[in-house]
Amino acid sequence: MPLDADSVDRWIAEYLGTFAACARGEVDMATLLPYYGVPLIFTSADGVTTVMTDDEAAAVIQSLIDGLRANGYHRTEVLHPEVTMLNSSSAVYRAAMSRRNSQNEEIDCPTVTYIVTDDVAGPRIVLLAAG
Numbered sequence: 314m315p316l317d318a319d320s321v322d323r324w325i326a327e328y329l330g331t332f333a334a335c336a337r338g339e340v341d342m343a344t345l346l347p348y349y350g351v352p353l354i355f356t357s358a359d360g361v362t363t364v365m366t367d368d369e370a371a372a373v374i375q376s377l378i379d380g381l382r383a384n385g386y387h388r389t390e391v392l393h394p395e396v397t398m399l400n401s402s403s404a405v406y407r408a409a410m411s412r413r414n415s416q417n418e419e420i421d422c423p424t425v426t427y428i429v430t431d432d433v434a435g436p437r438i439v440l441l442a443a444g
Contacts, residue, residue, distance in 0.1 A: 315401035315402065315431070316398065316401060316402060316403070316404050316429070316431045316436065317398065318396040318398060318404070320436075321396045321398075321404045321406055321429055321436070322394060322396055322406075324429065324436050325391075325394075325406050325427065325429070326391070328348045328438070329389050329391065329410075331344060331345055331348065332345060332348075332378075332389070333386075333387065333388045333389060335378060336378045336381050336382055336386050336387075337387060342371055342374065342375060345374065346367060346370065346371055346374070347434075347435075347437075348436075348437065348438055349370050349374070349437060349438050349439075350430060350432075350434075350437030350438065350439040351364060351365060351366060351367060351369075351370055352364065352365050352439070353370050353373075353438070353439055353440070353441070354439070354440045354441070355373060355440075355441050355442075355443075356440070356441070356442045356443075357442070357443045357444065358444065381412065381420075384412075384414070384420045384421075385414040385415065385420065386412055386413075386414065386420060387413055387414050387415040387417075388412075388413050389410050389411065389412055389413070390410075390411040390413055391408045391409075391410060391411075392408060392409040392410070392411055392422070393408055393409055394406065394407070394408035395407045395408065399428075402430060402431045402432070403428065403429065403430045403431070404428070404429050405426060405427070405428055405429075406426070406427045406428075406429060407424065407425070407426040407427075408424070408425060409422050409423070409424050409425075410422065410423055410424070410425045423443045423444060424443070424444050425441065425442070425443050425444075426440075426441075426442040426443075426444075427440065427441055427442075428440035
């Protein structure tokens with residue numbers, strides 16, 4: 314099914330809900346992993362990580378979740394989302410991500426950019442850039 318801005322926005326909202334549930338321990342990593350494609354590129358001020366297997370992706374994502382759990386992460390509030398369609402099978406999603414604890418206090422608020430592609434397996438994040 315071709316992507317459009319509304320479907321990307323809904324899909325990211327679903328992904329963020331699953332991510333938060335995984336971070337809270339309500340679902341396991343196997344529920345979250347299908348949202349990511351491999352190869353997968355993570356980039357931040359700390360550098361670039363390219364993962365080539367599902368196991369590598371799971372390890373990187375688990376590390377991210379462990380760090381957020383240590384800070385009391387509970388959910389993400391999306392601020393000022395923008396979707397730019399590249400073509401019918403790929404899009405750029407960019408937003409400030411206000412990460413919140415269970416008291417609804419902001420932990421941090423990075424700007425995150427995702428490249429989402431749609432193939433036979435459905436939409437997948439293939440690049441995650443945090444700044």
